Amino acid sequence: MKYDVSELIYKSISKTITPEEEEILKEWLSIPSNKELFEKIIDADAINNKISVYGKIDIDKAYKRIQPRLSVNSMPFYKQVLKYAAIFIGLFVATVYFFQRKGENNVPQSLKITEEQIILRTSDGLVKTLEDNATEELTDEDGNVLGIQNGDSLIYRNNQSTETLVYNTLIVPYGKRFKIILSDGTLVHLNAGTSLRYPVRFIEDTDRQVFLDGEAYFDVAEDKEHSFVVNANTLDVLVHGTQFNVTAYPENKTVDVALVEGSVGLYTNENKGDEVFLQPGQLGAFSKENGLVNVKKINTTFYTSWINGELVFRALSFDEITKRLERYYNVSIVNHNKAMGKELFNASFLNQSVENVLIYFDETHNIKYTIENNQVIIN
Amino acid sequence: MDVTKHLFLLVKEGDEKAFRLLFDSLYPRLCAFSLNFVHEKFDTEEIVGDVFVKLWRKRGKLDKVEHPKSYLYRMCYNASMDFIKKKGNAPIRLNPKTHGTSTIMKELIIEEEVHSILFKAMDSLPKKCRRVFELSCIEGLRYKDIAEDLQISLNTVKSQRSRAIELLRVQLKDYSFLYLLLGLL
Incomplete structure (x- = not known):
């Protein structure tokens, strides 16, 4: 992290620093200019002075002052013109830069993958990160235990009955996967780049409803009295105790539902009474463009293997494959070869590094790629 | 993070x-x-x-x-x-x-x-704790002088000081506090 030296200095002042951190700080302080900065920061007068500055700031008042300006989005005409002028200049600069770059030799670099955290957002707007492999209790505002995080899964309890629905949202970034067990015992596997909004506890006499953006595998706990409904973009999936996979990434043209076991009905708000039912082993592809559901027979393992960390591509376009690799590894891939983007490939990978996957495509399909600015570029 | x-x-x-x-x-x-x-x-x-x-x-x-x-x-x-x-x-x-x-x-x-x-951390401390923390950790006063200054016993100074540090240490383990208040952005 860029500024974590601030954290170390804070810990040093507040005597909460650990011996290891102390060592790091000592090393940092061995540079005279750093030492000078340190002395300046920990000076009691400087701190008291600053505290009086902070203390005089009324945040609520300040926010009320800017709030009226947040809703207006109008921009004066001359500024709009300037904006477009700026875009043209930007394009020009980018083009020049691009041609200059072409002359240089591309030295292959390795990819640095940034790790992002899984986020839990509660109904009152609080945001909490879930650390990998942590075991931690999850409580509500009043300190009641809602559930427990155990490594890569979050398990909600069903120990108290409630009258109102309280929603949490779990956001899984690219490069991560996660599992959640809802208060009714339904197990949900969440793929990379997915968010799921769900009630912390389901309530009596109401449908069990969750909201999905991205990809998830559901193993729904049977409860004949309470239907389970997955809202995936505009498509709703009505469930009758069952296992199925829903792929509803915003960038995809379709919402895909692959049924493994049981029975599901697909419907939208417009045609509520007119559900399309799927049989096990079938895929329902709901088109976001025309609202029609296309049903076909599939091998469901191709749609569910991701829950075991496996990447399986069957007759999949290269464009779709790169998108999946981006999500799986949290990398950025730019493909300039439009023709290849439409070509279909078969491949599967288990526990491979992104480098190995790229090398595989290079060797078998002769894709030419370079790594620039931490991006994979395919020409 | x-x-x-x-x-x-x-x-x-x-x-x-x-x-x-x-x-x-x-x-x-x-x-x-x-x-x-x-x-x-x-x-x-x-x-x-x-x-x-x-x-x-x-x-x-x-x-x-x-x-x-x-x-x-x-x-x-x-x-x-x-x-x-x-x-x-x-x-x-x-x-x-x-x-x-x-x-x-x-x-x-x-x-x-x-x-x-530091400001946000101190703001979260109980009043008495905060005063002892300020005098000890920021002003760098000796326990004896703090005791005199605040008219409290030497033991109270010591216990309030360690309580303050303990509270701050607990805070550091609370991720939501960490990044919302400490702003580890």
Whole structure:
């Protein structure tokens, strides 16, 4: 992290620093200019002075002052013109830069993958990160235990009955996967780049409803009295105790539902009474463009293997494959070869590094790629 | 910990609550930072307020921002410089040209971060605890002098001091506190 030296200095002042951190700080302080900065920061007068500055700031008042300006989005005409002028200049600069770059030799670099955290957002707007492999209790505002995080899964309890629905949202970034067990015992596997909004506890006499953006595998706990409904973009999936996979990434043209076991009905708000039912082993592809559901027979393992960390591509376009690799590894891939983007490939990978996957495509399909600015570029 | 990206993502989606959290956490320290360049506290509040409005209006274009916090500091620096230019003859408190912009920026940011973390941490302490903590850890007074100053026993000084440190240590383990209040963005 860029500024974590601030954290170390804070810990040093507040005597909460650990011996290891102390060592790091000592090393940092061995540079005279750093030492000078340190002395300046920990000076009691400087701190008291600053505290009086902070203390005089009324945040609520300040926010009320800017709030009226947040809703207006109008921009004066001359500024709009300037904006477009700026875009043209930007394009020009980018083009020049691009041609200059072409002359240089591309030295292959390795990819640095940034790790992002899984986020839990509660109904009152609080945001909490879930650390990998942590075991931690999850409580509500009043300190009641809602559930427990155990490594890569979050398990909600069903120990108290409630009258109102309280929603949490779990956001899984690219490069991560996660599992959640809802208060009714339904197990949900969440793929990379997915968010799921769900009630912390389901309530009596109401449908069990969750909201999905991205990809998830559901193993729904049977409860004949309470239907389970997955809202995936505009498509709703009505469930009758069952296992199925829903792929509803915003960038995809379709919402895909692959049924493994049981029975599901697909419907939208417009045609509520007119559900399309799927049989096990079938895929329902709901088109976001025309609202029609296309049903076909599939091998469901191709749609569910991701829950075991496996990447399986069957007759999949290269464009779709790169998108999946981006999500799986949290990398950025730019493909300039439009023709290849439409070509279909078969491949599967288990526990491979992104480098190995790229090398595989290079060797078998002769894709030419370079790594620039931490991006994979395919020409 | 890449929480700001997510907080920024929420801001990008038009989540005003997330925006408010960002504002609450960073507004005071950005004002204090701006005070390095601009004389009047009143002006700094205006400048930083404008920066947040600007951030909100361009929320759809924050994708390429890699370090949101440095980005905001940078925005405040630029806005402060614009303000000075507009005022014409207003004196610049720190001349970045003679100091070397990037080093001084970095140092000012570190200073601001430490002080704002410290302020928020102290603010969370019970009153008595806080006073002992201030005198001991910031002013560097001896236990004996603190006891005299506050008219309490030596043992009370010691126990209040260790209680303060323990409370702060617990805080550091609380991730939500960590990144919302300490602003590890």
